[in-house]
Amino acid sequence: ATMDGAMAQATLCPVCGSDQLTRTAFITPAGFAPDLNAKREVDRGQAISYAGMTDRARLEPQDPPSAWTEGYGGRLLRWTGPRRLVMVNKGVGQRGFRVCPNCGRSEPEYGPGFTATKLMKNGAATSHQHPLEKGLVCPGVADGPFYLGHEFPTDALLLRLRVSAPVQLGQAATTGLLTRASRMALTSLVEVLGLAASRVLQIDEGELSGWWTPVMGGRPDEAQLYLYDLLPGGAGYARAVGNDLPEVLDAAEALLGDCDCPSSCYRCIRHYGNNWIHASLDRHLALALLRHLRMGELPSLTDEDKDRALVALRELLALRGIAFEENVDLDGTRVPLVIQLPNLRACVDVHHPLIDPLAHESPVVAAARAKFLEIVSLDAFDLLHDLPAAVARLKLPNAVHG
Ligand SMILES: [Zn+2]
Ligand SMILES: [Zn+2]
Ligand SMILES: [Zn+2]
Incomplete structure (x- = not known):
């Protein structure tokens, strides 16, 4: 069976095996999905958009690539190619959106932070003004709540990280497989790789974005990190990073090591585009992980x-x-x-x-x-x-x- 089929049937989390899997219906309303004929606009994710935050795009669970390029003693595997990403807007308080199937009117789910509802009255759907035709009342019954999302194909660089004992990212019993420190190390590593890549490739910061995931099947000594082009369809930057990986890793190590701040600052890995995760950025953790991956070095404390x-x-x-x-x-x-x-x-x-x-x-x-x-x-x-x-x-x- 393919991953897609398996995902549709899954009752357990395909990554960590937890039975606490929740599903929320996901719709792609017209106007939210990118129109390939329209002007190509970059959605950088996490910018405040209509009613709530658009989450940073996530790699969709999909069949893993078959042929990885191995390197660094098997600790760093890489692959570049087309991947599907998904960007989700969970609405105010992550409660999702109500949508009228008749007229298309949509609004965040009623609750703290959004009370000016037009689609609901005392918890039940109600008739409402048609959003496009003046004076027309729509009798449609709003449905939901849904998350709004769109899927897009782009070029991605996948990096499979495999640490070797006694270095660990988590234990089989760790909630979500990876410890908080490992999550901060990975988050910081994604940010520094994006910055380092933009310098090596001489492109704007933010042309590339990325994130990380635990590895399917629940191996706490592995994690997957990915960088992708923000332009729908891909501009080839992710592929270029894969080709110039040693240079990008050198630049990343310099950014992490050549600072004297206690965790992170604007001289090293903070920038305006990642201010929502500044508290999770720690250059020391990222540097320890990167040096282990590249040289097999053991993280230590003075x-x-x-x-x-x-x-x-x-x-x-x-x-x-x-x-x-x-x-x-x-x-x-x-x-x-x-x-x-x-x-x-x-x-x-x-x-x-x-x-x-x-x-x-x-x-x-x-x-x-x-x-x-x-x-x-x-x-x-x-x-x-x-x-x-x-x-x-x-x-x-x-x-x-x-
Ligand atoms: Zn899970
Ligand atoms: Zn309506
Ligand atoms: Zn700093």
Whole structure:
């Protein structure tokens, strides 16, 4: 069976296998779909358009290409060719749109952010002014809610990323397969590749766009990233990026590495066109992923990175009256934090969010084990963005008295 057939029948998510699959009817109203005879206009996605946001175009689930070009030790596979993309407008509050099948009048679904409904009255469809013929009342019954969407063929560059242990993007049990840190790394990598490509090809920023997806079938060590031409039908840029990939990756690495901001800024990977995801852009995560893919390098943390990640935890321990020591020397190895509980001394190390600590024994973990000491390795991303998750791993007593 083809992917299209399988998708129509699917009751489980084809990517992660979850049974929490929801479907929303999707219609392509005239005037929303691009007319190939009309002036070709670039829809950059995420611009505020009529009633709600148009999401960035997504690659449609479709049969994967059969022949990938392999490179970088099997960690980076590429393919260029025609793909179908879909762009969806989910309306105000993602509630979709009501549409009258008789006259074509459409409006966002009633609710917070949109209350000036003409098609509905007390939750039921009502007669309404015809949108084109003055004075005419349309008796049509509005239907919905629907998402508005259009599908378009374009040229795309697909990059299949495959990390190797102990580098990981997620675990089989991770919701949506990929961790939050991996999602930020991938989001940042898409942005920097678009910017780097525009410089190498000397085209405007925003002629190329892209996004990423988990890989069908649920492999947490893989992800797919794609860049596509924004002009319907394709202008050949995505193909050119594929041909000049080493140069584009060099330019991307320079953009990520030659800045001194803590996560992202307008001198590196932020620009006006990606302001809706500025909070998700982290040049360090993208650089660690890119260097692993290109050179097989293992992401690591400096002593300063570890100290910065532990600031909030140290404050929390102090508040709860739990004794701890910083930078303890253990036979020449620096342990960033040692927690003293009533009947237990626990060493704490910090690992890079793209590293699986169970698959990689750090020098700190090895030194603690050699002395038969308790050792916990905490994820730097959790420590900075989800302290309760990190604290849960420490199994601290609820309250310490005295
Ligand atoms: Zn899923
Ligand atoms: Zn109508
Ligand atoms: Zn920066």
